[in-house]
Amino acid sequence: MRSYRVAVVGALGAVGQQMVRILERSSLAVSSLKPLDIEENAGKQVSFRDKMWTVETSGKGKFIDVDIALFSAGAEASEILAPIAVSEGAVVIDNSSQWRMTDGVPLVIPEVNPEALRSHKGLIANPNCSTIQMLVALKPLHDAFTIKRVVVSTYQAVSGSGAAAIRELREQTQAVLDGRQAVAQVYPHPIAFNALPQIDVFLENGYTKEEMKMVNETHKMLDPNILVSPTAVRIPVFRGHSESINLEFEKPFELEKVFELYKHAPGVRLVDDPGHLAYPLALDAEDRYEVFVGRLRRDPSIENGLNMWVVSDNLLKGAALNTVQIAEKLVEMDLIGR
Amino acid sequence: MRSYRVAVVGALGAVGQQMVRILERSSLAVSSLKPLDIEENAGKQVSFRDKMWTVETSGKGKFIDVDIALFSAGAEASEILAPIAVSEGAVVIDNSSQWRMTDGVPLVIPEVNPEALRSHKGLIANPNCSTIQMLVALKPLHDAFTIKRVVVSTYQAVSGSGAAAIRELREQTQAVLDGRQAVAQVYPHPIAFNALPQIDVFLENGYTKEEMKMVNETHKMLDPNILVSPTAVRIPVFRGHSESINLEFEKPFELEKVFELYKHAPGVRLVDDPGHLAYPLALDAEDRYEVFVGRLRRDPSIENGLNMWVVSDNLLKGAALNTVQIAEKLVEMDLIGR
Known part of the structure; x- marks a missing residue:
């Protein structure tokens, strides 16, 4: 060998x-x-x-x-x-x-x-990390029902910005708990107990580079016909990106079939049992290889719509x-x- | 008098x-x-x-x-x-x-x-708090361009759950920084350094009560014809709800006109200057009366689409x-x- x-x-x-x-x-x-x-x-x-x-x-x-x-x-x-x-x-x-x-x-x-x-x-x-976990989750659904449009809002961990950002979240958090001022260096604004609707720099069209990566990389890897509307947000989490994803399919689908597909989809772990308060969580994804998918529910606001929540360890699969x-x-x- | x-x-x-x-x-x-x-x-x-x-x-x-x-x-x-x-x-x-x-x-x-x-x-x-700030932001746009559909993902602060939740975030956060175990009591899972895709209880249709409030209250107050597709998420922020909102209008619109409308909209403060890294932030909204609106950008994935970021103090306007x-x-x- x-x-x-x-x-x-x-x-x-x-x-x-x-x-x-x-x-x-x-x-x-x-x-x-x-x-x-x-x-x-x-x-x-x-x-x-x-x-x-x-x-x-x-x-x-x-x-x-x-x-x-x-x-x-x-x-x-x-x-x-x-x-x-x-x-x-x-x-x-x-x-x-x-x-x-x-x-x-x-x-x-x-x-x-x-x-x-x-x-x-x-x-x-x-x-890019946020594209990877999204596309692992989208691939089986695109094959089955043809995705027309994706509206995605991310909840991204600081470890995506490296070791200095992890330190910054830790230090700012302790400062706030101690009643001191949080000092921002890695990010333009304090990240502790805040939500920053900016990841990477802004482009001419008003989107950030991170957001356009999700559009362009989806086109290059999955299908150039899929329309992607992204909002990328940094939140005070150390590790594990979460994504709120809204999908519109070309074809009609049954929710049952989506569950079925995810039970066998490569790289995916289905965690979706609201009755037992089970859904994907950033903390649970730490050090795990899978892309976690849950909160699967039909979106009644369009004909073939689906909402979902996708989480993965941004340092590993990402x-x-x-x-x-x-x-x-x-x-x-x-x-x-x- | x-x-x-x-x-x-x-x-x-x-x-x-x-x-x-x-x-x-x-x-x-x-x-x-x-x-x-x-x-x-x-x-x-x-x-x-x-x-x-x-x-x-x-x-x-x-x-x-x-x-x-x-x-x-x-x-x-x-x-x-x-x-x-x-x-x-x-x-x-x-x-x-x-x-x-x-x-x-x-x-x-x-x-x-x-x-x-x-x-x-x-x-x-x-x-409900998350509905209030959304509708204050949506009202002037609905009057001008008629909103057809809203896809919204929230980033909600713990103070919405009361004083015990504020204490819980504080205590869990200190525990994690000290290398101790975070204990969850108010929420079903740890909120410190995590994102919980559940606010209030789950209903039959897979949505939470909080999510359906955003649908039903929008219909009661603004217009029963507006389609709303919500995802409500709790994040480790003490005060200030943020919302990533994607809109589809009936009528064509100019982005310029949206800026113009928000300059005069009651209860709204426009904070949208990406060149100077200015956008609404939960920390900046604390103790303020306004609903902050920013990151306004055309959504090229549909004909009359707009993305925005809306923040307000959930204890005040909310x-x-x-x-x-x-x-x-x-x-x-x-x-x-x-």
Whole structure:
């Protein structure tokens, strides 16, 4: 059986650490791990499958002995390093936003559009966290009833903005409880005990970049004909994005059938028992691999309408896990060259 | 000039205290205040316009010398006490859910449907908090472009559930920061660093009571032809409800015109300047009377679509303030008998 030399770029970051942990638990045959990070972290040790691996600085020449490079180093680093890694022969799976909408770069969720991997030229992009969990939930319904329009409002955790944001929520929260002033640095306004209707920067059309990612990535991965109307909101949650999703289908549907589809949908866990107050919750999704779906109910305001509540761990399926699953799928489909 | 004898039922509760404070600042000519509450609070003192007023137990005979009774004592107390107060000659404005959908009981937001007050028979109901702020924002747009359909997702503060819920959020939050277990009592699941897609109990159709209030009260107050598709969610915010609202109009509209309408709409404060990262925020709405509207942007997924973000203090416009404003309107329209 073939085994793979894997590099993780940004191995000491929040998502990078999750990548190493998920890789460790995965069935992927890894012959060597190469943790790469910024210069000040070089020399540190990363534990992986009962061995310690030394962190090196990433750069030219570092990918010559690498089969698969998982990138989680941000868009700027990826712009420079990903082409280097590809030219040195590695297959790059990049978690940043840098290449997602680039023509010829597959943007992939294994449960949604694995076939897009066949045309890869060494570089594959991992989608935005809020898009991933939405599309894992939407895919089986789109196949069955053809989604016409999506109205989505998100309830996003701070960990999507990295370690500094997690610290900021913690510090601001303690300050408020102690009667002190909350100081905002990562976000433009205090996030503790607040709801911020802004994620990423504003664009000309009044939408944020985060909101337009949900539109554009849905078109690239699922179907360019699906209309998406998004509102992305940050709330004081550490981990786990929640989404309130309203769907309009082309075809009539039975609610029973939706439940049935979700019982067998890949990557989905149905949690929907209002009688026992069971529905997906951010706190329950922490450290879990699935996309949780619940509060399924017909929307009587349109002919073929459905409301639902979708939750997933933004650091796992929303980032590190999906990246590793792309690697697994590439191996399964025998799409790693050399 | 005529002056009024005012009773506040539940005067020591979270909303009752706000009622007394707002009444104090209002232009209403109050000749006497009668604070009523449960037996264990009888004898306590309430300060109002430089005088102390002694709390009495509410019950039969207590409304004979009262012109206006503001009720914030919950649905059960209101079921028994409101008819007593009316029979003793007081005009009751009730903040509970008890009478809202009762035929013949006007349900009123002064900015939306003041004319409904004319038919009152001694009892007027104050709407649900999430409906009030939504309809204050929707009214000018409905008048101009006729709203066909509303898809709304809420981000609601815990103060809507009373003082125990405020304590619970505070205690759970401190527990999590200290690495201890969060204990849920008021809500069925922990609210600290979480998002709960359940407010009030579930009904047969899969919606919660809170969600159906938004549907039914919109029909009663604004227009029975407006289709409303709601999702009500509790988030870890102490005060201030936020709402992500998607609208579909019958008529074409210009975004410019929406801005123009909101500059002059009663009860509305427009906060919409993405270039300076200005949009409505729950923290900024605290202790403010207005309904804040922002993030106005065309929804390109339908012909006449608009997205917006609406925030207001759920204890003020969402409860105590609207109740007092109904009293003011009754006086202004000369609808207090005797």
